[in-house]
Amino acid sequence: MTTSRSRKRPGTALPKKDRAERLGRMDWIAAAREALIKGGVHAVKIDLIANRLKITRGSFYWHFKNRAEVLAALIELWESQNTGPFEEIAKRADIGAPEKYLAMAKLWLEEKAFDWQFDSAMRDWARSSRAVARKLAAIDDLRMKLFEQVFIEMGYPPYEAGIRARVTYYHQVGYYTLGIREDQRARREMFPMYLRILAGDAQADQMTFD
Amino acid sequence: MTTSRSRKRPGTALPKKDRAERLGRMDWIAAAREALIKGGVHAVKIDLIANRLKITRGSFYWHFKNRAEVLAALIELWESQNTGPFEEIAKRADIGAPEKYLAMAKLWLEEKAFDWQFDSAMRDWARSSRAVARKLAAIDDLRMKLFEQVFIEMGYPPYEAGIRARVTYYHQVGYYTLGIREDQRARREMFPMYLRILAGDAQADQMTFD
DNA sequence: TCAAAACCATACAGTGCTGTATTGTATAGT
DNA sequence: ACTATACAATACAGCACTGTATGGTTTTGA
Numbered sequence: 001m002t003t004s005r006s007r008k009r010p011g012t013a014l015p016k017k018d019r020a021e022r023l024g025r026m027d028w029i030a031a032a033r034e035a036l037i038k039g040g041v042h043a044v045k046i047d048l049i050a051n052r053l054k055i056t057r058g059s060f061y062w063h064f065k066n067r068a069e070v071l072a073a074l075i076e077l078w079e080s081q082n083t084g085p086f087e088e089i090a091k092r093a094d095i096g097a098p099e100k101y102l103a104m105a106k107l108w109l110e111e112k113a114f115d116w117q118f119d120s121a122m123r124d125w126a127r128s129s130r131a132v133a134r135k136l137a138a139i140d141d142l143r144m145k146l147f148e149q150v151f152i153e154m155g156y157p158p159y160e161a162g163i164r165a166r167v168t169y170y171h172q173v174g175y176y177t178l179g180i181r182e183d184q185r186a187r188r189e190m191f192p193m194y195l196r197i198l199a200g201d202a203q204a205d206q207m208t209f210d
Numbered sequence: 211m212t213t214s215r216s217r218k219r220p221g222t223a224l225p226k227k228d229r230a231e232r233l234g235r236m237d238w239i240a241a242a243r244e245a246l247i248k249g250g251v252h253a254v255k256i257d258l259i260a261n262r263l264k265i266t267r268g269s270f271y272w273h274f275k276n277r278a279e280v281l282a283a284l285i286e287l288w289e290s291q292n293t294g295p296f297e298e299i300a301k302r303a304d305i306g307a308p309e310k311y312l313a314m315a316k317l318w319l320e321e322k323a324f325d326w327q328f329d330s331a332m333r334d335w336a337r338s339s340r341a342v343a344r345k346l347a348a349i350d351d352l353r354m355k356l357f358e359q360v361f362i363e364m365g366y367p368p369y370e371a372g373i374r375a376r377v378t379y380y381h382q383v384g385y386y387t388l389g390i391r392e393d394q395r396a397r398r399e400m401f402p403m404y405l406r407i408l409a410g411d412a413q414a415d416q417m418t419f420d
Numbered sequence: 421t422c423a424a425a426a427c428c429a430t431a432c433a434g435t436g437c438t439g440t441a442t443t444g445t446a447t448a449g450t
Numbered sequence: 451a452c453t454a455t456a457c458a459a460t461a462c463a464g465c466a467c468t469g470t471a472t473g474g475t476t477t478t479g480a
Contacts, residue, residue: 039338042252047437057438058458066439123387124334128249133389140388163403166385171377174384177333178350179343193373197407233427257467267468268428276469 025063027053029077032070037121041128044071075132078122083139085113090146097153098206101199104147108172109191116176123177144169154203168198233265235273239287242280247331251338254281285342288332293349295323300356307363308416311409314357318382319401326386333387354379364413378408 031053035044046067050057064070089103107114126133144165151161196204241263245254256277260267274280299313317324336343354375361371406414 040250040252040334042250043338045437046439056459058460061439062457067437120337124250124337126389127330127334128253137388160403163400164407167377167381167404167407170384170388171381172384173387174380174382175376177383177387178347178380179336190373193370194377197374197377255467256469266429268430271469272427277467 025073028060028063029070029073032074033077033118036074036125037117040121041071041125044074046070075122075135078118079135079139082115082119083142086143086146090149096206097150097155098199098203099208100150101147101154101203102195102207102209104150105168105191105195105198108175109187120176120179123173140169140173151199154199156200164198164200171198233263233269233273235283237263238270238273239280239283242284243287243328246284246335247327250331251281251335254284256280285332285345288328289345289349292325292329293352296353296356300359306416307360307365308409308413309418310360311357311364311413312405312417312419314360315378315401315405315408318385319397330386330389333383350379350383361409364409366410374408374410381408 028049031049032044035049035052044067046060047057050060053059060070064073085107086104089100089107092100092103095103108116122132122136126136147165147168148161151164152158154161156164192204192209195207199207238259241259242254245259245262254277256270257267260270263269274283295317296314299310299317302310302313305313318326332342332346336346357375357378358371361374362368364371366374402414402419405417409417
């Protein structure tokens with residue numbers, strides 16, 4: 001070993017990656033989201049994500065200052081995605097309360113506008129981060145208030161409305177937490193019965209299914 | 211620095227720890243449980259726990275082969291603690307179905323025999339461990355079947371009984387997941403209303419509170 | 421009382437992950 | 451063609467944590 005000078009120096013390597021394959025900040029955020037959903041915050045490790053993206057950490061530190069920055073980006077992403085749909089339904093003036101409830105419940109049933117896995121991952125995260133916990137609590141509170149309002153519009157006395165809102169919301173969060181993945185057909189079949197129990201028979205009768 | 215020979219050798223230190231302060235395997239498991247509850251599996255780090263116990267990792271590796279062994283012990287502990295209470299109530303022959311339901315709901319309300327924080331921590335863990343997820347799913351299933359049976363005993367048709375059991379269970383899991391800590395007084399006040407919604411008015415009327 | 425068993429402290433080797441520094445390559449705009 | 455910009459690769463320093471080796475201390479009990 002003649003004082004081996006042949007050590008590779010930084011940058012001396014692989015040309016590679018023509019335009020199309022290069023990544024943007026969003027690719028990293030998306031991959032981080034995957035990781036978060038799959039294994040919790042602690043699984044959001046930049047070198048593992050880099051491996052997954054088949055790229056090195058050099059790229060990451062170009063797009064982000066540090067790990068904390070992606071995590072912040074994830075929170076932002078979640079807030080902007082999973083808050084709106086409920087509010088929009090609650091605001092509608094063209095339909096009655098039972099229909100609103102139905103529409104909100106369908107957000108869950110259909111899982112299109114609402115990404116429950118992301119939601120669950122945030123809940124997970126909240127267990128170890130005060131900041132996230134606070135944001136989450138605020139949003140849960142908001143969503144429950146929306147349901148409460150709908151129950152009030154249905155004619156339930158305020159106290160009962162509050163509790164029905166809780167039952168509805170807790171129930172759905174629990175469902176996601178358990179991570180039950182039953183087939184869509186079975187779920188749709190059970191759906192009306194859930195509505196009868198959660199919203200009451202009289203109200204459920206006024207909901208029109210498609 | 212005269213070739214400083216004064217390097218401490220292993221074992222050359224602190225007498226300390228008279229009987230009472232020495233720890234057993236159980237102390238480690240208990241501390242690990244705390245850590246698990248507070249920050250998830252990834253927070254179960256033996257040197258942090260050691261610091262907390264004001265002892266060194268030497269002790270740990272005396273009691274356990276490695277980290278995996280405490281984790282296994284935690285699973286075992288949880289299984290032996292949080293499974294039984296529900297089954298015992300369900301088996302009772304001296305009370306009717308509504309009373310059984312009440313008793314089971316009270317397990318949750320009073321949080322004595324049932325340690326929900328431990329339960330939630332396991333759910334958390336399950337997200338990153340297939341093995342834990344399986345055990346958890348099995349236990350959730352079991353508990354829901356117990357509720358289903360109670361609803362059947364109440365006279366509900368099997369299909370509705372199944373769904374009511376789900377609503378009850380999901381609801382409670384959701385409640386814990388949200389980590390809501392309202393004062394006991396408010397909870398007790400709302401309790402009857404919850405029962406009316408979850409078990410139905412007719413059944414709730416047959417429950418006697420103390 | 422003295423030897424074995426139980427328990428604890430320290431050092432050390434090793435690994436996984438973060439963050440920084442530095443240099444290379446591809447593309448757009450001039 | 452030249453340069454700025456955007457991106458990527460490599461190396462390196464450093465910390466947090468695991469696991470092992472080893473030698474010490476305390477307790478038990480024959």
